Amino acid sequence: MKNKRSILSRGSLAASTLTxxxxxxxxxxxxxxxxxxxxxxxxxxxxxxxxxxSADVIQxxxxxxxxxxxxxxxxxxxxxxxxxxxGWCKVMDNKTFSRPxxxxxxxxxxHAVKFNAEKEAPLTINGQQFEVVDAGRRGIHTFAYAVLxxxxxxxxxxxxxxxxxxxxILKGFKEAEPFLQELKQVQ
Numbered sequence: 001m002k003n004k005r006s007i008l009s010r011g012s013l014a015a016s017t018l019t020x021x022x023x024x025x026x027x028x029x030x031x032x033x034x035x036x037x038x039x040x041x042x043x044x045x046x047x048x049x050x051x052x053x054s055a056d057v058i059q060x061x062x063x064x065x066x067x068x069x070x071x072x073x074x075x076x077x078x079x080x081x082x083x084x085x086x087g088w089c090k091v092m093d094n095k096t097f098s099r100p101x102x103x104x105x106x107x108x109x110x111h112a113v114k115f116n117a118e119k120e121a122p123l124t125i126n127g128q129q130f131e132v133v134d135a136g137r138r139g140i141h142t143f144a145y146a147v148l149x150x151x152x153x154x155x156x157x158x159x160x161x162x163x164x165x166x167x168x169i170l171k172g173f174k175e176a177e178p179f180l181q182e183l184k185q186v187q
Contacts, residue, residue, distance in 0.1 A: 056100035058112050063123065063143070066111035074162040078110035078183075081117045081144050086154040088173040099176040105183065110159070117144035117154065159186050 061069065066077045080097075082089035096102055106112050118138050122131035130143035140152060147158050148169060157170040168186040 054103075055107060056103050058097055058103045058106045060112050060114045063113050063115060063125075066113045067125070069111050070162065073111070076110050076162065076167065077113060077160045077164075078106065079113045079115050079147065079158045079160070081115050081148060081154060081156045081158065083116060083118050083138075083154050089155040092155050092173050096174060096176050096179050102176050102180060105180055109183070115141075115144060117141050117148075117152065117156075120144075159183075 060080075063077075063079070070077065080089075080092075082092075097106075118132065118140065120132070120141050120143070122129060123143060124130070125143075130141060130146070132139040132141050145152065147160075147166065148156055151169070151171075153171055155172065157168075159167040159170075161167050168182075170182055170186075174182065
């Protein structure tokens, strides 16, 4: 039987957080950035079955795809950290992320990532392994914990620049206009 680790008793979590931030600061990831479990992470796409993606719909990709895309197109990475049970996350999807002006701005200025902070598959970034660990009733993905500085509230958004430095952590539901204003201030 596996030894279950709680987030509080896992002494290496703080070190992992610092390691992630230093690894991200070291520049672009190498080709080893990949999902460790089952080879692939499910990509979230809000597009219909069109051959050409719509500019009026955010083109969500996995974190691995965003890191790879950044090599040829060095835009910041926008990460939407959500959970399945988060009502405000769903409202954000339906009221704000669905707006054409938000989608157009996001697609033009970011590699957009949706990341379930409790269920994503394990991943490796620059040799650092991140996975879901036990924490109370639900698990917490150590990548989300590291990037959000342990401030686990949803929805939360992180923007990483081309050098993988964190530009901002944004929190909570936002209407389209205030959300766009915040994004523009960060860039």
